[in-house]
Amino acid sequence: MARKTYTGPLVDVSFDAEVCRHAAECVRGMPAVFMPSRRPWIDPTQADTDVAAQTLRDVIARCPSGALRVVEHERR
Numbered sequence: 620m621a622r623k624t625y626t627g628p629l630v631d632v633s634f635d636a637e638v639c640r641h642a643a644e645c646v647r648g649m650p651a652v653f654m655p656s657r658r659p660w661i662d663p664t665q666a667d668t669d670v671a672a673q674t675l676r677d678v679i680a681r682c683p684s685g686a687l688r689v690v691e692h693e694r695r
């Protein structure tokens with residue numbers, strides 16, 4: 620399965636399920652965005668403030684497998 624991108628208002632999140640090691644670092648770190656019981660399970664629209672977007676960047680930085688990546692929006 621290819622890497623998928625989920626769009627948010629401040630940052631996007633890309634995810635590769637083949638790389639994920641299911642460490643659940645993301646689910647523990649930001650459960651509003653990463654909710655395995657929901658489809659899609661990644662919802663970056665929950666990170667709709669600068670503070671929340673920074674939390675999202677920090678949580679993704681802790682992903683041990685590299686499955687998650689932040690996709691920054693281009694500044695206009």
Ligand code: SF4
Pocket residue numbers: 638639640641642643644645646681682683684685686687
């Ligand atoms: S933190 Fe990374 S490796 Fe762990 S469940 Fe989330 S995406 Fe998968």
